[in-house]
Amino acid sequence: MKPSKGIYLFVLPALILYGIFVLYPAFYGLYISFTNWDGLSAGYDHVGLRNYRNLLTNDTIFAKSVANNLKFMLFVVIVQTALSLLFALFLVRNTKGNIALRTLYFLPTILASVSVAFIWAAMYDSNFGVIKAILGLFGVRNGPGWLADPDIAIYSVAFAQVWAHTGQLMIIFIAGLQAIPADLFEVAAIEGASKFQTFRFVTWPLIAPAAAIVIAYTTLQSFKAFELVFAMTRGGPNYATEIIATFIYRLAFQSYKFGYASAASMVFLVFVAVITVIQFKLLRTDRAGE
Amino acid sequence: MMLLLLALALVLSACGGGSGSKSSQNAAQSGGTSSSGQTSSGGGGGPDETVELSFMHWRTEDKEVFDQLIADFEARNPNIKVTQTIFPSSDYTSIAQQKLLDGSTGDVFTVFPGSQFEALLRAGLMEDLTGKPVVDRFVPNLITKGAKDGRQYALPYHLVYNMPLINVDIFEKLNLQRPRTWSQYLDVLETLKQNGYIPMAFPGADIGQGQLMNPMLMNENTDEEMFPKLMTGETKLTDEWFVSSLRKWQQLSQYFQPNSLGTGYEAAVTLFVTEQAAMLGTGSFHAALVLSQAPDMRLDMLPPITVEDESQIVYEGVHNTTFMLAINTKSKKKEAAEKFLEFLAEKETAEYYANNTGQLGVVQGLEYTSKSLQFETDFTKLNTRFLPRSTIPDKQIEDAITNAISAVISGMAPEEAAAEAQKIVDQVRNQ
Numbered sequence: 001m002k003p004s005k006g007i008y009l010f011v012l013p014a015l016i017l018y019g020i021f022v023l024y025p026a027f028y029g030l031y032i033s034f035t036n037w038d039g040l041s042a043g044y045d046h047v048g049l050r051n052y053r054n055l056l057t058n059d060t061i062f063a064k065s066v067a068n069n070l071k072f073m074l075f076v077v078i079v080q081t082a083l084s085l086l087f088a089l090f091l092v093r094n095t096k097g098n099i100a101l102r103t104l105y106f107l108p109t110i111l112a113s114v115s116v117a118f119i120w121a122a123m124y125d126s127n128f129g130v131i132k133a134i135l136g137l138f139g140v141r142n143g144p145g146w147l148a149d150p151d152i153a154i155y156s157v158a159f160a161q162v163w164a165h166t167g168q169l170m171i172i173f174i175a176g177l178q179a180i181p182a183d184l185f186e187v188a189a190i191e192g193a194s195k196f197q198t199f200r201f202v203t204w205p206l207i208a209p210a211a212a213i214v215i216a217y218t219t220l221q222s223f224k225a226f227e228l229v230f231a232m233t234r235g236g237p238n239y240a241t242e243i244i245a246t247f248i249y250r251l252a253f254q255s256y257k258f259g260y261a262s263a264a265s266m267v268f269l270v271f272v273a274v275i276t277v278i279q280f281k282l283l284r285t286d287r288a289g290e
Numbered sequence: 291m292m293l294l295l296l297a298l299a300l301v302l303s304a305c306g307g308g309s310g311s312k313s314s315q316n317a318a319q320s321g322g323t324s325s326s327g328q329t330s331s332g333g334g335g336g337p338d339e340t341v342e343l344s345f346m347h348w349r350t351e352d353k354e355v356f357d358q359l360i361a362d363f364e365a366r367n368p369n370i371k372v373t374q375t376i377f378p379s380s381d382y383t384s385i386a387q388q389k390l391l392d393g394s395t396g397d398v399f400t401v402f403p404g405s406q407f408e409a410l411l412r413a414g415l416m417e418d419l420t421g422k423p424v425v426d427r428f429v430p431n432l433i434t435k436g437a438k439d440g441r442q443y444a445l446p447y448h449l450v451y452n453m454p455l456i457n458v459d460i461f462e463k464l465n466l467q468r469p470r471t472w473s474q475y476l477d478v479l480e481t482l483k484q485n486g487y488i489p490m491a492f493p494g495a496d497i498g499q500g501q502l503m504n505p506m507l508m509n510e511n512t513d514e515e516m517f518p519k520l521m522t523g524e525t526k527l528t529d530e531w532f533v534s535s536l537r538k539w540q541q542l543s544q545y546f547q548p549n550s551l552g553t554g555y556e557a558a559v560t561l562f563v564t565e566q567a568a569m570l571g572t573g574s575f576h577a578a579l580v581l582s583q584a585p586d587m588r589l590d591m592l593p594p595i596t597v598e599d600e601s602q603i604v605y606e607g608v609h610n611t612t613f614m615l616a617i618n619t620k621s622k623k624k625e626a627a628e629k630f631l632e633f634l635a636e637k638e639t640a641e642y643y644a645n646n647t648g649q650l651g652v653v654q655g656l657e658y659t660s661k662s663l664q665f666e667t668d669f670t671k672l673n674t675r676f677l678p679r680s681t682i683p684d685k686q687i688e689d690a691i692t693n694a695i696s697a698v699i700s701g702m703a704p705e706e707a708a709a710e711a712q713k714i715v716d717q718v719r720n721q
Contacts, residue, residue: 038409038413039387040387040409040410050721060710060713061714061717126552127547144549145551145552147495148494148550148551148552148553148700150700233495234380234496236551237696238697250689252384253383253387254383256685
């Protein structure tokens with residue numbers, strides 16, 4: 001039975017809104033990326049591909065921000081996925097204690113990113129922070145400069161991201177684990193499989209779809225961590241925590257270079273799309289090989 | 291359907307572009323439509339018409355004082371209602387420009403000197419105040435940063451000294467004299483350190499570099515154009531004046547608290563008010579905050595003197611005139627906005643504001659009764675330089691300079707840090 005043409009009327013309002021608030025700004029941003037508009041003035045010049053050329057061949061800060069973003073992404077994806085799976089494995093049974101712990105681990109998810117940033121900036125503070133106080137109990141007087149040391153600052157910020165979202169992803173893994181038929185574990189036990197073998201050959205293949213969702217979601221989330229980075233470090237010290245989003249923000253709203261920032265946004269879009277495609281291909285390959 | 295929407299978006303983006311020409315920029319540079327002596331049009335409000343005015347600024351800590359002043363203004367002008375719109379200073383630059391564009395926010399607004407002033411002027415968002423009586427109420431040589439090509443667009447309301455605060459009692463206890471050379475300055479810091487103090491609490495996570503870089507440079511290069519000339523290549527950050535400054539930063543950073551690059555200004559102030567630190571590497575704008583927590587502390591300011599011989603001293607401090615008041619050219623209530631500006635410029639108003647906020651003023655003839663405005667040294671009698679940082683022509687270059695300082699504090703060689711910063715200057719010149 002062919003759907004009536006009138007059915008399109010039902011999706012039209014959403015499509016119009018999508019066109020106005022997503023497509024139009026995206027295409028306008030593409031147009032502006034070929035200009036030197038400062039975001040304020042009525043006039044500007046068209047500069048062709050100059051913005052893209054400068055960005056990709058001449059901009060050391062952009063290069064640093066890409067490198068930092070990759071470090072941030074890899075840390076968050078690996079640590080967050082591993083931790084959320086570990087918590088899920090320990091809390092999969094629906095006991096009262098487990099449910100209480102799941103709630104506790106989920107709580108940071110409902111905090112705004114800026115709140116998370118302020119909490120962790122205070123905890124990391126080298127003078128009055130609680131981490132310094134705890135280290136002091138163990139005799140450590142001058143601990144690491146969590147946000148001051150350029151070599152570790154990006155990982156300190158990434159850890160705050162992990163803390164904020166592990167609980168949320170743990171729930172996805174728990175749903176995946178609880179969907180595994182119990183008799184598969186019984187069979188594995190009868191066959192004499194060890195706990196590791198059970199995980200390797202029973203659990204992991206069957207939660208692979210959940211893992212794919214977690215990894216993809218975490219990757220995209222790590223590229224959107226603007227508020228956390230900006231509120232904690234504003235990209236410092238010495239660009240050590242500058243990510244692509246904060247780089248674009250500074251260009252557009254502090255340096256008055258909307259055209260150049262738009263070009264960076266377009267490159268960012270392509271960058272995220274490429275990573276997402278690679279990721280989906282890898283995850284599909286993994287599942288095909290089961 | 292998707293193709294239709296795509297086509298619609300493409301058409302809209304093509305139509306939505308600006309004029310693409312520079313001609314409208316020339317008009318924008320004239321800074322609005324009013325000229326000297328003309329009365330601004332519209333928005334004064336007739337006797338029965340209530341005008342709602344938006345006053346946009348960044349000082350959340352002054353809200354209550356402004357509330358009181360606004361109440362006084364509204365009592366005198368019953369048909370004008372003033373609402374404050376406040377954004378924190380760290381975000382003001384990015385937010386203000388968008389709010390000003392449609393004229394609904396910021397009929398009267400504040401602007402930072404330097405790159406924000408230049409950007410808003412280019413966009414034609416500040417009314418020309420040249421020749422208006424309100425301008426004569428300000429100290430003439432302190433309003434130059436709100437002017438361009440002989441026209442006055444903004445009037446600074448704050449006079450700030452960007453030099454480290456010191457705890458006078460600690461200095462007197464240790465019998466420390468005001469140093470007149472760099473070696474003497476380091477000796478003072480060493481003495482403080484030997485006596486168990488953090489010599490200087492430095493907020494390296496936020497404002498420290500941007501504040502202290504000014505007195506650190508004031509005698510290294512006395513050319514007022516040293517930063518603007520970066521854009522033409524006449525000066526470089528690899529020149530000796532800047533590298534020398536970075537070397538001194540390297541020496542100075544040994545006297546900061548550990549992990550200073552991770553310390554925000556709140557923690558630095560806490561170190562100072564609890565007398566763990568003898569100096570605070572910010573400026574006079576924190577005096578009121580310090581005294582609110584340590585009311586008995588005696589304060590003075592001590593800029594780093596970076597010359598090796600006292601005879602080489604040109605400047606003995608750094609000042610800034612900021613919180614510049616301007617009228618939005620897109621405002622539909624310019625008459626009311628001017629009345630509010632004139633009210634703020636009255637001596638009694640400016641005195642009340644200064645004494646209740648701890649901010650020195652630029653209006654003529656002010657008398658200060660607040661302790662936070664009375665330092666041991668009278669810097670108005672000394673030769674102080676206008677904030678060099680405000681002359682940096684591009685925000686990316688400013689970030690490169692402050693990040694070079696951060697790099698040196700975290701252990702990078704000054705020459706390498708200077709070279710990396712100069713690379714960014716070269717990139718900006720090629721943009």
